[in-house]
Amino acid sequence: MIDNRIALAASLFALAFCGMPAAAQPDTGSPASFAAAAPSPHAAELVDGEVRKIDKDSKKLTLRHGPLKNLDMPGMTMVFQVKDAAMLDQVQTGDKVRFQAEKIDGKFTVTQLEAAR
Incomplete structure (x- = not known):
């Protein structure tokens, strides 16, 4: 449980402050890595x-x-x-x-x- 929170926090930090997509981080199989790889729900909106x-x-x-x-x-x-x-x-x-x-x-x-x- 704690490992998942650490992976999620690292992914969010990379997205917000480093400009690196969370998907570029090693895939640990955590829910955070699956969410980061999903396409944006707003990507197709005009x-x-x-x-x-x-x-x-x-x-x-x-x-x-x-x-x-x-x-x-x-x-x-x-x-x-x-x-x-x-x-x-x-x-x-x-x-x-x-x-x-x-x-x-x-x-x-x-x-x-x-x-x-």
């Missing part, structure tokens, strides 16, 4: 947003958006990289969109983008 600015030269998109649960981020306006530059040709300033973003190589990146219905 978030509502509004296009505020398009910068094709830098492959960036400024979006006003609601909370990004998978990134533990509140709603705000911010600049994102785009995974595929062709995404920028699909939108215009003022468009309502739905999107998914992830942190890739330390940069917040739009990985999926579609017009809001």
Whole structure:
């Protein structure tokens, strides 16, 4: 029982303070190692947003958006990289969109983008 609590505490510390995923820690077979390997329940959610600015030269998109649960981020306006530059040709300033973003190589990146219905 104590070993499981120690493994859980170590996993949480690694996630919160070291930026290392808990799954990178040795697998001890504890419940903490199974939970760390599970995909985020919010990973597939699309978030509502509004296009505020398009910068094709830098492959960036400024979006006003609601909370990004998978990134533990509140709603705000911010600049994102785009995974595929062709995404920028699909939108215009003022468009309502739905999107998914992830942190890739330390940069917040739009990985999926579609017009809001």
